[in-house]
Amino acid sequence: MSDTETTMHESAPKNTIGTNYSILGVLLLLVGGGLFAATGMGAGMENMLRSYLYGYMFWSGMTIGCFGLMLLHHTIRARWSRPVLRIWESACSPLMLVIQAVAFLPIAMNLKLIYKWMKPEVVAVDKILQNKAFYLNPTVFYITTFGFFAFMIFWSYQLQALQRKEDATGDKSYADKRAVWAPPGLLFFVLLLNFFYTSVLMSLDAHWFSTIYGVWLMVGFALAGLAFTGMTVGTQHKRAPFVGIINEKFTYDIGVLTLAFTLLWAYFTFSQFLITWSGNLPEFTVWFVDRSVQPYSTLAGMGMFAQFLIPFIVLLQPASRRNPAVFAALGGWVFSVRMFDFYYVVVPSLHLTSPNALTLIGGLFAMGGLWLLVFALQYKSRPELVNGSDYQLAANHG
Amino acid sequence: MAYEPSIDKSLLEGEHTEASIDAAIADIVLDPKTHTQPAINHLKLGKLNVKIPAPEGYNSPWFLFMGIGFLFVNILLVSIAVLVFTGIGIWGNNQPVGWGFDIINFVWWIGIGHAGTLISAILLLLRQKWRNSINRFAEAMTIFAVMCAGIYPLLHTGRPWVAYWLFPYPNVLGMWPNFRSPLVWDVFAVSTYMTVSILFWFVGLIPDFATLRDRAKGKIARVAFGVASMGWKGSAKDWVRYEHASLILAGISTPLVLSVHTIVSFDFAMGIVPGWNVTIFPPYFVAGAVFAGFAMVITLMIPIRKWYKLEAFVTMKHFDWMAKVMLATGLIVVYGYAMEIFYAIYSGVPWELSLFHNRWEILQAPYSWAFWLLILFNGIIPQILWIPKMRQNLTVLMLVSASVSVGMWFERYVIIPISLTRDYLPSSYGYYTPTGWDFAMFFGTMGLFVFLLLLFIRFLPMINIFEIKELKHQLDHEAHAEHGHGHGADPEAAPAH
Numbered sequence: 001m002s003d004t005e006t007t008m009h010e011s012a013p014k015n016t017i018g019t020n021y022s023i024l025g026v027l028l029l030l031v032g033g034g035l036f037a038a039t040g041m042g043a044g045m046e047n048m049l050r051s052y053l054y055g056y057m058f059w060s061g062m063t064i065g066c067f068g069l070m071l072l073h074h075t076i077r078a079r080w081s082r083p084v085l086r087i088w089e090s091a092c093s094p095l096m097l098v099i100q101a102v103a104f105l106p107i108a109m110n111l112k113l114i115y116k117w118m119k120p121e122v123v124a125v126d127k128i129l130q131n132k133a134f135y136l137n138p139t140v141f142y143i144t145t146f147g148f149f150a151f152m153i154f155w156s157y158q159l160q161a162l163q164r165k166e167d168a169t170g171d172k173s174y175a176d177k178r179a180v181w182a183p184p185g186l187l188f189f190v191l192l193l194n195f196f197y198t199s200v201l202m203s204l205d206a207h208w209f210s211t212i213y214g215v216w217l218m219v220g221f222a223l224a225g226l227a228f229t230g231m232t233v234g235t236q237h238k239r240a241p242f243v244g245i246i247n248e249k250f251t252y253d254i255g256v257l258t259l260a261f262t263l264l265w266a267y268f269t270f271s272q273f274l275i276t277w278s279g280n281l282p283e284f285t286v287w288f289v290d291r292s293v294q295p296y297s298t299l300a301g302m303g304m305f306a307q308f309l310i311p312f313i314v315l316l317q318p319a320s321r322r323n324p325a326v327f328a329a330l331g332g333w334v335f336s337v338r339m340f341d342f343y344y345v346v347v348p349s350l351h352l353t354s355p356n357a358l359t360l361i362g363g364l365f366a367m368g369g370l371w372l373l374v375f376a377l378q379y380k381s382r383p384e385l386v387n388g389s390d391y392q393l394a395a396n397h398g
Numbered sequence: 399m400a401y402e403p404s405i406d407k408s409l410l411e412g413e414h415t416e417a418s419i420d421a422a423i424a425d426i427v428l429d430p431k432t433h434t435q436p437a438i439n440h441l442k443l444g445k446l447n448v449k450i451p452a453p454e455g456y457n458s459p460w461f462l463f464m465g466i467g468f469l470f471v472n473i474l475l476v477s478i479a480v481l482v483f484t485g486i487g488i489w490g491n492n493q494p495v496g497w498g499f500d501i502i503n504f505v506w507w508i509g510i511g512h513a514g515t516l517i518s519a520i521l522l523l524l525r526q527k528w529r530n531s532i533n534r535f536a537e538a539m540t541i542f543a544v545m546c547a548g549i550y551p552l553l554h555t556g557r558p559w560v561a562y563w564l565f566p567y568p569n570v571l572g573m574w575p576n577f578r579s580p581l582v583w584d585v586f587a588v589s590t591y592m593t594v595s596i597l598f599w600f601v602g603l604i605p606d607f608a609t610l611r612d613r614a615k616g617k618i619a620r621v622a623f624g625v626a627s628m629g630w631k632g633s634a635k636d637w638v639r640y641e642h643a644s645l646i647l648a649g650i651s652t653p654l655v656l657s658v659h660t661i662v663s664f665d666f667a668m669g670i671v672p673g674w675n676v677t678i679f680p681p682y683f684v685a686g687a688v689f690a691g692f693a694m695v696i697t698l699m700i701p702i703r704k705w706y707k708l709e710a711f712v713t714m715k716h717f718d719w720m721a722k723v724m725l726a727t728g729l730i731v732v733y734g735y736a737m738e739i740f741y742a743i744y745s746g747v748p749w750e751l752s753l754f755h756n757r758w759e760i761l762q763a764p765y766s767w768a769f770w771l772l773i774l775f776n777g778i779i780p781q782i783l784w785i786p787k788m789r790q791n792l793t794v795l796m797l798v799s800a801s802v803s804v805g806m807w808f809e810r811y812v813i814i815p816i817s818l819t820r821d822y823l824p825s826s827y828g829y830y831t832p833t834g835w836d837f838a839m840f841f842g843t844m845g846l847f848v849f850l851l852l853l854f855i856r857f858l859p860m861i862n863i864f865e866i867k868e869l870k871h872q873l874d875h876e877a878h879a880e881h882g883h884g885h886g887a888d889p890e891a892a893p894a895h
Binding site: 190214 | 524660669670677679680733738740743744747751784
């Protein structure tokens with residue numbers, strides 16, 4: 001880094017992440033909440049709750065994705081991702097997780113209005129549901145969902161507390177302690193996440209099952225987390241404290257990881273489809289049959305084009321990976337497309353009796369507003385960079 | 399701002415010059431004496447101390463294992479000859495198990511062949527410097543393992559002399575492959591993988607061939623390495639072209655690493671046999687392949703490193719990283735087992751539940767012994783690698799790696815015969831018993847693998863000479879930067895950690 005760049009680093013204007021997301025959060029909360037209430041009231045409690053589930057699960061997925069990225073960062077003691085660790089920490093802070101657990105209560109308290117397996121008259125005539133009753137019952141549902149939140153709150157608190165101690169003292173031995181906590185955390189996370197998604201989303205189609213479902217959603221949300229990160233810091237790379245740190249080297253690294261997750265997502269999606277299509281067994285094909293009608297079949301095609309092909313072509317170019325502005329645009333694109341893809345994954349399974357896209361969008365926006373508001377507050381409440389984020393400046397100074 | 403070096407110093411131990419690196423690696427090829435060191439001349443069995451009655455030089459590990467390998471190559475040749483003249487009825491395959499040892503061993507060998515390309519291509523793209531000391535060896539292992547794997551489906555066609563019918567070519571017979579069959583996909587995937595792996599291996603060898611050409615004293619060696627080095631002069635132009643070729647081949651190889659074992663998993667997942675039509679198979683097979691591949695690299699690298707005194711180049715840091723990769727991929731594999739079992743129970747479908755009972759119930763289910771051995775070898779024993787000290791203990795590493803190799807074989811055994819002998823109709827239930835010929839061919843391919851690997855060690859540099867020199871250069875450069883005398887480390891050299 002030249003002296004001119006160093007001066008730029010010191011005199012750059014302050015970033016606007018906290019302010020931008022606070023304003024956007026309030027706006028989305030008001031607009032989304034209004035839309036959800038106005039269009040959902042007449043459709044009945046059942047439809048409202050199911051529409052809420054879509055919005056809720058997308059934004060809880062963002063937290064889950066960022067939590068996974070934070071665990072991965074500490075497990076492999078990554079260095080390149082230090083400049084954005086605070087973003088991931090804010091997205092999965094203990095407060096954010098507690099709020100998400102509270103926001104889950106409307107779903108947890110109204111299982112009968114959402115899930116077929118909660119209706120005794122349906123289970124009484126369905127042999128498969130009787131066989132599945134050991135898992136598809138309220139007790140297991142509460143254990144696998146609130147247990148997952150409890151695990152994430154505890155682990156998030158531990159790792160973030162250790163990181164804060166290092167930031168305050170500069171003592172690098174805290175990194176060793178985090179590296180002890182993170183690998184088993186990652187192990188439990190992948191396992192518990194699977195049960196969480198099985199209980200909340202897979203069981204919406206009570207007969208259907210797919211062994212790849214949990215990790216498929218996890219990869220999708222890690223991708224969304226990376227896209228959100230790229231979008232956030234890519235637009236702020238000329239502002240303090242990111243100037244000189246969010247540089248082409250950083251975007252190259254995060255670009256490679258985004259490319260890897262894009263490929264992984266496409267790989268999982270295609271594998272699941274091909275195996276189901278080839279097997280052609282009714283217990284598996286039912287999921288795709290539900291999605292073979294409009295608008296879902298169009299969304300499926302768009303998903304492969306918009307979420308795989310476009311990011312793949314852009315990220316394959318080294319020049320794109322080295323450009324923070326391109327990366328910010330691509331992050332925004334992938335993040336938006338993830339919402340459509342999640343619509344394709346979840347909405348057909350909701351079996352809405354009077355589907356209304358505006359209620360679904362209203363729920364998505366309202367939950368997004370809440371999420372962004374909490375994120376902004378968490379981000380503002382802590383130092384913007386963790387210890388050692390400026391390692392590239394140190395290396396360049398020699 | 400504290401300076402943080404981007405390359406781990408422990409990847410290269412001791413003081414080296416470029417000449418000493420050349421000598422340490424190239425002389426293994428150029429000096430036949432390195433292969434005739436009498437490393438094994440006594441066999442200790444309790445109080446007994448038996449002297450091996452071999453002539454001087456022939457009691458070396460190289461000659462000893464070459465002899466064993468050659469013996470098993472002959473067993474393989476006899477097995478193939480008998481099979482070609484008699485038919486595949488000499489194997490234990492019979493209704494309902496149409497696929498037995500042949501496909502188990504095919505998948506096992508293909509899996510072992512995965513570490514090479516992963517180390518060479520993916521770790522190259524991720525700028526991981528620890529790959530430098532082990533990539534050449536792992537690439538060779540890949541090629542030989544794929545050769546061993548290829549034998550099985552070729553022979554299983556029953557008429558290997560017309561195996562070319564598997565390729566789509568215009569012919570008067572009106573023959574055309576069934577492109578919906580994953581077995582045809584295998585033909586394309588494995589042959590492409592083999593071709594690209596050989597190309598990648600050869601391109602990587604060119605600069606080292608030139609080093610051997612320049613150091614060789616004998617005329618035959620000079621001419622042979624001279625031809626193989628394709629006129630390499632070490633000019634800037636040569637290096638630019640080499641770097642481009644390497645990156646292109648790494649780019650092509652990376653999807654191949656995933657695609658080959660994904661397609662191997664499709665051999666099963668495309669079917670409707672209970673326990674096969676499983677959506678998590680593709681990633682779990684790929685992770686299993688990497689798991690098995692790294693286990694084999696560790697198993698072979700530990701003794702070879704000792705015999706050829708390569709401790710400075712293959713350090714404990716390399717073993718630590720390899721053990722970590724093995725642990726991580728092993729956990730993915732165990733996650734796959736857990737998901738298979740969980741969803742078999744969760745499904746509520748009778749045939750999926752039955753599959754679970756057939757694997758799980760000790761004493762009652764006919765193959766539960768194989769399932770529990772699999773869990774022991776792949777699921778329980780490798781967990782010892784969580785302890786850092788265990789990753790630094792070569793005896794433990796050797797035992798764990800061997801356990802993984804056995805476990806990965808059992809994994810395929812559990813997937814294939816259990817599902818085939820317990821499908822939807824009780825009338826098609828059966829039990830699979832392999833014959834002596836199955837075992838002869840399996841051990842024969844092991845012999846072929848050892849035989850080829852020892853030929854490789856004898857005639858080609860098993861460690862990438864120029865990449866070790868480059869590593870030394872970068873470490874020197876970083877040491878300079880650390881002391882504040884240089885202009886900083888090359889940011890491109892920073893590993894992704």
